[in-house]
Amino acid sequence: MEVINKILDDYTDYCHQKLTEEFGTFSLGTYDPIYLYQRYKCRIIDKRPRIALEASGLSVPQIYQSAYQEIISDIENGSDLKKYQSRNLKKLDYDDDMLSHWGIQHFHLGQIIEDDGYVKRSGDLLFIHFAETNAHILGFFNHGAWVDLEIIEILHENWPQELAVFRSESNTTHLTESDYKALRKKNANANVTVQDGKEYLNPGMGVTANGAPFCAVLNSDKMIFMFNRAFELIRENIVLILESDHEQRTSETITIGIEIVDSTRSVAYHIKETGFKFTLPS
16 A cells, blocks of 8 residues: 655645735745745734733833724734734735844834725834734834844843843854844844843844745744654554545555644645545644
8 A cells, every 4th residue: 555645735735825815826936835935924923812011111102002002902802913014015025124133023003904904104113022922012113223222122121031042152243233234135144232241143033045034944844844744654553544534445545635724723634535534643
């Protein structure tokens, strides 16, 4: 009996479908759908309720009070936050440098939702660091603050545990905002040092040579490894799996594929010849 692996083929089709839903007809260029989908997902904030935590001394300008409260409400309710993000999300090859390097999202503060589903652009921006269960509200900054070291300083002073995993002891030369701006233009990564001398690797994990977030490569490799490992587990236990399949096999091959259910974030494996579905222990 031959067991054929079509799991990655199915996942590739899934990624292509998700990209088509978001961007319409698009060109793969030199990349595969798995990588492009993971690159896109690096920019997206998962819809889940989070606790909004404000940095010490945060002051909300009166002009943005209502917009700010709406953002906080949407964060705490787990609503879709895409409308507050950059319209550049509509571009498949868009990379948010500040997010890629420092892990910081920027939100627009308009209250009118325009025809394309994004809020009206605002003069200032709200900078936020998102974790699994919390959203760290850093402050209000202008559109030119992409390398403002105060942003990392605020995160360091208020939530140092979020940066602990990136701690470095390389003792590199302290860089200025102009240095960071120049390096980002070259798609170069650089550690960041705060005022008390503590040094961190890129809290956003940095970028690759093409300017894309490193997490896109990491997550793509992770998915491929996970699905290949799942197939090995299935092949090792195929006899037990087939004993649970009440359909009569008529072929000498068994083809394994997957189905992904977005609503439950679950993966079901299936035997293509019979349609039998099953899951693996997590």
